[in-house]
Amino acid sequence: xxxxxxxxxxxxxxxxxxxxxxxxxxxxxxxxxxxxxxxxxxxxxxxxxxxxxxxxxxxxxxxxxxxxxxxxxxxxxxxxxxxxxxxxxxxxxxxxxxxxxxxxxxxxxxxxxxxxxxxxxxxxxxxxxxxxxxxxxxxxxxxxxxxxxxxxxxxxxxxxxxxxxxxxxxxxxxxxxxxxxxxxxxxxxxxxxxxxxxxxxxxxxxxxxxxxxxxxxxxxxxxxxxxxxxxxxxxxxxxxxxxxxxxxxxxxxxxxxxxxxxxxxxxxxxxxxxxxxxxxxxxxxxxxxxxxxxxxxxxxxxxxxxxxxxxxxxxxxxxxxxxxxxxxxxxxxxxxxxxxxxxxxxxxxxxxxxxxxxxxxxxxxxxxxxxxxxxxxxxxxxxxxxxxxxxxxxxxxxxxxxxxxxxxxxxxxxxxxxxxxxxxxxxxxxxxxxxxxxxxxxxxxxxxxxxxxxxxxxxxxxxxxxxxxxxxxxxxxxxxxxxxxxxxxxxxxxxxxxxxxxxxxxxxxxxxxxxxxxxxxxxxxxxxxxxxxxxxxxxxxxxxxxxxxxxxxxxxxxxxxxxxxxxxxxxxxxxxxxxxxxxxxxxxxxxxxxxxxxxxxxxxxxxxxxxxxxxxxxxxxxx
Amino acid sequence: xxxxxxxxxxxxxxxxxxxxxxxxxxxxxxxxxxxxxxxxxxxxxxxxxxxxxxxxxxxxxxxxxxxxxxxxxxxxxxxxxxxxxxxxxxxxxxxxxxxxxxxxxxxxxxxxxxxxxxxxxxxxxxxxxxxxxxxxxxxxxxxxxxxxxxxxxxxxxxxxxxxxxxxxxxxxxxxxxxxxxxxxxxxxxxxxxxxxxxxxxxxxxxxxxxxxxxxxxxxxxxxxxxxxxxxxxxxxxxxxxxxxxxxxxxxxxxxxxxxxxxxxxxxxxxxxxxxxxxxxxxxxxxxxxxxxxxxxxx
Numbered sequence: 001x002x003x004x005x006x007x008x009x010x011x012x013x014x015x016x017x018x019x020x021x022x023x024x025x026x027x028x029x030x031x032x033x034x035x036x037x038x039x040x041x042x043x044x045x046x047x048x049x050x051x052x053x054x055x056x057x058x059x060x061x062x063x064x065x066x067x068x069x070x071x072x073x074x075x076x077x078x079x080x081x082x083x084x085x086x087x088x089x090x091x092x093x094x095x096x097x098x099x100x101x102x103x104x105x106x107x108x109x110x111x112x113x114x115x116x117x118x119x120x121x122x123x124x125x126x127x128x129x130x131x132x133x134x135x136x137x138x139x140x141x142x143x144x145x146x147x148x149x150x151x152x153x154x155x156x157x158x159x160x161x162x163x164x165x166x167x168x169x170x171x172x173x174x175x176x177x178x179x180x181x182x183x184x185x186x187x188x189x190x191x192x193x194x195x196x197x198x199x200x201x202x203x204x205x206x207x208x209x210x211x212x213x214x215x216x217x218x219x220x221x222x223x224x225x226x227x228x229x230x231x232x233x234x235x236x237x238x239x240x241x242x243x244x245x246x247x248x249x250x251x252x253x254x255x256x257x258x259x260x261x262x263x264x265x266x267x268x269x270x271x272x273x274x275x276x277x278x279x280x281x282x283x284x285x286x287x288x289x290x291x292x293x294x295x296x297x298x299x300x301x302x303x304x305x306x307x308x309x310x311x312x313x314x315x316x317x318x319x320x321x322x323x324x325x326x327x328x329x330x331x332x333x334x335x336x337x338x339x340x341x342x343x344x345x346x347x348x349x350x351x352x353x354x355x356x357x358x359x360x361x362x363x364x365x366x367x368x369x370x371x372x373x374x375x376x377x378x379x380x381x382x383x384x385x386x387x388x389x390x391x392x393x394x395x396x397x398x399x400x401x402x403x404x405x406x407x408x409x410x411x412x413x414x415x416x417x418x419x420x421x422x423x424x425x426x427x428x429x430x431x432x433x434x435x436x437x438x439x440x441x442x443x444x445x446x447x448x449x450x451x452x453x454x455x456x457x458x459x460x461x462x463x464x465x466x467x468x469x470x471x472x473x474x475x476x477x478x479x480x481x482x483x484x485x486x487x488x489x490x491x492x493x494x495x496x497x498x499x500x501x502x503x504x505x506x507x508x509x510x511x512x513x514x515x516x517x518x519x520x521x522x523x524x525x526x527x528x529x530x531x532x533x534x535x536x537x538x539x540x541x542x543x544x545x546x547x548x549x550x551x552x553x554x555x556x557x558x559x560x561x562x563x564x565x566x567x568x569x570x571x572x573x574x575x576x577x578x579x580x581x582x583x584x585x586x587x588x589x590x591x592x593x594x595x596x597x598x599x600x601x602x603x604x605x606x607x608x609x610x611x612x613x614x615x616x617x618x619x620x621x622x623x
Numbered sequence: 624x625x626x627x628x629x630x631x632x633x634x635x636x637x638x639x640x641x642x643x644x645x646x647x648x649x650x651x652x653x654x655x656x657x658x659x660x661x662x663x664x665x666x667x668x669x670x671x672x673x674x675x676x677x678x679x680x681x682x683x684x685x686x687x688x689x690x691x692x693x694x695x696x697x698x699x700x701x702x703x704x705x706x707x708x709x710x711x712x713x714x715x716x717x718x719x720x721x722x723x724x725x726x727x728x729x730x731x732x733x734x735x736x737x738x739x740x741x742x743x744x745x746x747x748x749x750x751x752x753x754x755x756x757x758x759x760x761x762x763x764x765x766x767x768x769x770x771x772x773x774x775x776x777x778x779x780x781x782x783x784x785x786x787x788x789x790x791x792x793x794x795x796x797x798x799x800x801x802x803x804x805x806x807x808x809x810x811x812x813x814x815x816x817x818x819x820x821x822x823x824x825x826x827x828x829x830x831x832x833x834x835x836x837x838x839x840x841x842x843x844x845x846x847x848x849x850x851x852x853x854x855x856x857x858x859x860x861x862x863x864x865x866x867x868x869x870x871x872x873x874x875x876x877x878x879x880x881x882x883x884x885x886x887x888x889x890x891x892x893x894x895x896x897x898x899x900x901x902x903x904x905x906x907x908x909x910x911x912x913x914x915x916x917x918x919x920x921x
Binding site: 101105108111112115116118123127131135138139141142143145146147156159160163167170171172174175176177178179182183184185496497498499 | 640643647651654655656657658659660661662663664665666667668669671672673675676680716717719720732734735766767768769770
């Protein structure tokens with residue numbers, strides 16, 4: 001039996017949503033499959049063009065083998081593409097009721113794939129659309145299954161569509177509840193490498209100065225840092241790698257002091273330590289970043305894993321997903337001077353340039369602090385920040401000549417000046433952000449916020465010094481909107497993607513605390529709330545009743561008429577018809593009114609003005 | 624007529640696709656727990672919600688039904704009878720795919736029942752034996768909203784119905800054993816076609832034109848001639864109380880046949896005149912009731 005075109009469209013809808021959602025994450029190959037899907041829809045719905053089942057089966061087998069041999073980037077991606085292909089093949093074949101069921105089932109698998117690959121909060125939109133469309137499709141298939149037919153009437157389709165929309169939306173709200181209460185296990189039995197490192201952020205072991213081929217000015221959000229205590233500054237330095245040695249135009253990373261940090265678990269209670277809640281996007285690095293001087297990190301992903309004293313990020317612990325952690329940092333802590341590293345060495349080729357710079361600009365001082373300040377002031381006054389890339393092989397020459405450059409030039413030259421002045425110094429690569437999200441009260445760290453600054457050793461402390469002149473961020477009209485969208489994404493990450501067993505316990509504890517306090521302290525509030533709720537419920541019921549039993553305008557006059565007669569002593573019963581009442585009253589005005597009322601109430605042409613006039617006549621006559 | 628408000632038990636059976644759905648939900652649950660991927664948890668939550676909501680909707684659908692069963696006056700054994708079923712939807716939402724059944728073969732489906740609406744249908748009902756049959760239970764169920772499960776409610780109706788013996792179709796030409804004809808020359812008030820003229824009556828459109836009495840045309844009215852029915856018979860059918868089922872069915876069939884032909888039929892059991900000869904539907908019911916209970920202790 002031929003399948004109704006409208007039913008096909010209804011069944012294709014969830015598949016389309018699932019495929020769009022999947023293609024969103026697996027672009028551009030996913031987009032190619034999406035285009036194929038639309039072409040097959042076009043062929044099926046308009047041209048009614050079908051391939052034979054045997055050809056499609058053979059094609060499906062070959063495609064399966066091809067995709068698995070190719071295996072793309074990861075096996076999971078291969079599976080996703082395979083399911084997408086099967087869906088398209090299913091559309092191209094001739095359809096029966098069984099095929100319709102299989103298409104809905106395939107849409108399910110497509111959507112599961114999409115859930116595996118997605119990070120964005122747009123997934124929620126896809127989920128809502130998928131649930132609503134799948135509900136309608138399933139309702140209709142239930143009907144077809146029961147009737148053993150592939151066609152439905154217009155009215156039935158409409159009724160099922162309306163019912164399906166309601167069903168879908170209630171399901172979405174119920175899903176939120178289930179999502180919160182579902183038990184979560186901290187133990188992963190089979191770890192699958194799902195994600196492929198499509199992009200890699202962070203800093204390498206070496207920092208080559210003057211050999212930059214391009215400037216990373218992307219707006220990609222890397223992390224969001226929420227200060228958990230009051231913060232007065234409107235900027236934040238996020239510490240990445242520390243580089244000690246400068247050789248052959250390259251800074252070399254300090255292996256002891258960067259990604260593999262030894263954190264002291266008790267340092268969070270130290271005086272002057274500030275805490276931050278950090279949400280990191282999948283950066284595919286092995287480093288956990290923190291502002292200022294990180295003291296410890298609370299990376300308790302799981303409830304029973306009480307202490308991650310030493311954060312040692314191995315290959316398995318690469319940040320391949322969105323993660324949340326707490327960081328505790330000091331602003332400038334006391335530290336011992338590292339042994340075995342020469343923090344005063346300057347490459348010979350730079351000695352003459354640096355010395356002349358010191359001499360010409362009088363960068364001398366009584367103590368390291370004064371010298372550092374002088375160097376900083378010199379750069380701030382005479383140089384400006386620029387992201388221009390030089391073709392000059394000698395970066396120092398270019399920098400001193402044009403008096404503009406990016407942070408690495410400023411930091412390197414400052415470190416070298418300080419070293420020549422006998423002050424141990426090093427450079428730090430990390431991020432400097434000034435982007436504050438006022439909706440969520442957090443700093444946003446983006447790729448373009450990557451920054452380099454200097455630290456010099458004085459009075460048993462490494463003191464940070466940033467000689468780079470500030471740059472103005474461009475402000476657009478859409479800034480506020482972008483800020484809000486970013487806030488939504490933040491909520492999505494913290495409350496959905498990173499919703500854990502700990503979060504569940506926190507919610508239930510908060511609820512328990514709230515209820516306890518409600519009875520203990522706020523009995524009046526509780527009573528007031530209950531009363532308000534009752535009033536609202538009662539009001540809503542009344543309102544709904546009004547809406548549900550909306551009376552005919554003519555009935556208002558009839559009711560008034562009845563009321564007048566009852567007052568006059570007429571014994572009217574609810575079962576009495578208009579004619580019986582007219583016989584009882586026996587006045588021409590009453591008969592006139594009742595005739596007009598009957599005409600008005602039970603026929604399509606109702607003259608309310610005439611009815612009103614006759615009612616007034618009756619009222620006058622009886623009074 | 625029988626009414627019952629509250630169902631006794633409600634239960635759910637999983638269908639084939641329901642089993643697949645449950646398996647997929649479990650699989651997704653395992654994937655979510657194992658990977659810790661909250662988007663899989665989200666989707667799992669949606670699947671669980673659909674499961675819970677569909678269960679709740681099917682339960683509400685069945686709860687909001689007001690069922691009335693009306694048995695017909697005549698029910699025959701070994702024949703498909705139809706019980707009138709009236710289903711009222713008390714909920715503000717439409718109800719879909721509601722079925723009422725006595726057994727798997729005796730089923731009636733209502734495709735849509737509008738909000739606060741009423742629908743009627745006929746439930747096929749088969750009885751193997753004559754006499755009092757008790758319909759102990761009626762099942763009301765639905766596969767709606769998703770055909771993953773069948774939810775059924777069990778109504779313990781205990782409907783006691785008197786089922787008449789099975790009636791064979793009798794053709795005139797195969798009638799071999801003709802009952803004793805006692806009606807020759809008997810006075811009959813029943814109108815026939817070829818008997819003696821007994822008077823005039825007003826012409827109706829069912830009468831043949833040849834019957835019009837053309838001599839008497841008054842006030843533009845036509846009159847038809849009335850004749851006595853020569854075939855009219857008064858019959859007494861005799862049966863023993865120990866008669867076999869087949870004999871009872873044959874006697875019942877004969878009685879029904881003659882009564883439908885317009886004859887007067889009586890019933891004698893073990894030689895005693897239990898029901899005196901008469902014609903009409905009431906007589907038919909009387910005889911069938913007697914035959915239905917023959918051999919049973921009342």
